[in-house]
Amino acid sequence: xxxxxxxxxxxxLRLQIVSLLVGxxxxxxxxxxxxxxxxxxxxxxxxxxxxxxxxIKVSKSFGKSYPVTTxxxxxxxxxxxxxxxxxISSYLDRRKD
Amino acid sequence: MDNSINEKExxxxxxxxxxxxxxxxxxxxxFYLIWGWAVLLAIIAQYALLEWSGTEYHWVAWPVLMSLAGxxxxxxxxxxxxxxxxxxxxxxxxxxxxxxxxxFLFAILxxxxxIGWANSYLLVIGLYGLGxxxxxxxxxxxxxxxxxxxxxxxxxxxxxxxxxxxxxxQVLILLAISIVCSYLVPGYMLRAQKNKHAS
Numbered sequence: 001x002x003x004x005x006x007x008x009x010x011x012x013l014r015l016q017i018v019s020l021l022v023g024x025x026x027x028x029x030x031x032x033x034x035x036x037x038x039x040x041x042x043x044x045x046x047x048x049x050x051x052x053x054x055x056i057k058v059s060k061s062f063g064k065s066y067p068v069t070t071x072x073x074x075x076x077x078x079x080x081x082x083x084x085x086x087x088i089s090s091y092l093d094r095r096k097d
Numbered sequence: 098m099d100n101s102i103n104e105k106e107x108x109x110x111x112x113x114x115x116x117x118x119x120x121x122x123x124x125x126x127x128f129y130l131i132w133g134w135a136v137l138l139a140i141i142a143q144y145a146l147l148e149w150s151g152t153e154y155h156w157v158a159w160p161v162l163m164s165l166a167g168x169x170x171x172x173x174x175x176x177x178x179x180x181x182x183x184x185x186x187x188x189x190x191x192x193x194x195x196x197x198x199x200x201f202l203f204a205i206l207x208x209x210x211x212i213g214w215a216n217s218y219l220l221v222i223g224l225y226g227l228g229x230x231x232x233x234x235x236x237x238x239x240x241x242x243x244x245x246x247x248x249x250x251x252x253x254x255x256x257x258x259x260x261x262x263x264x265x266x267q268v269l270i271l272l273a274i275s276i277v278c279s280y281l282v283p284g285y286m287l288r289a290q291k292n293k294h295a296s
Contacts, residue, residue: 005104010102010107011102012102012106012110015102015107015110015111015114016110016114019110019111019113019114019115020114020115020117020118022115023114023115023116023117023118023185024118024183024184024185024186025183025184025185025186025188025189026183026184027118027182027183027184028182028183030182031118031182031183034182035114035117063179064179084107085111088104088107088108089108091104092104092105092108095104
């Protein structure tokens, strides 16, 4: 039987965000915006979903003269990401066979 | 919008995104150069005052130049931090490494009236070596690793031969060799890499 893919990660923008956060300690909202080329509104919605699931932690601080939103992946998010990559890999392996 | 994707696209997204943020190690060259030159100038000043003036305030350049280097580094660091929109694991490791370096440096300075300045300077050489050896390993930059090994070697040699060291200026020469090998040469090599990438 094929492994079930985490529906929270199996979406283009959420997977982009989580993959980006896996490679860093933390990233600002604007960096995610630049790298994903999505709209602010869409990113905000997806961040909220990921945060509510406990996959990422979102914190707000105050920069020079503007608020800064910083995101980092959680232990739960890392585990879910590892599981997702494993599932995708085994799915593709089986398709080759 | 929440686009669904197939498995191949998923892997492609992960592969592309995971390496988007990378530490630009050549950006750090400025700190090696600031501290390298500040320490080297302090050594030269202390050497000159010891050799030719005979003043008991031969150490006076140290607090002045170290404070100056600290202020310049803090300004440069703040500017960089406000420009960079992400923090990598390497950035974090380096911050902890150099934070610990500063704390241990102060410990040596507090201990110096007890163990003597010559011994303290030998420990500082070891500390320079440790800092650049580890940062070279983290950044995978061989000149920093080599500089670190040279400084650690100088520290050990100085400790083993400490009874043969008769003049304080001999320790200053060891410190100068250490700072040139572990800060200035790797610092300029990092900067050359930065310029190469820019052109």
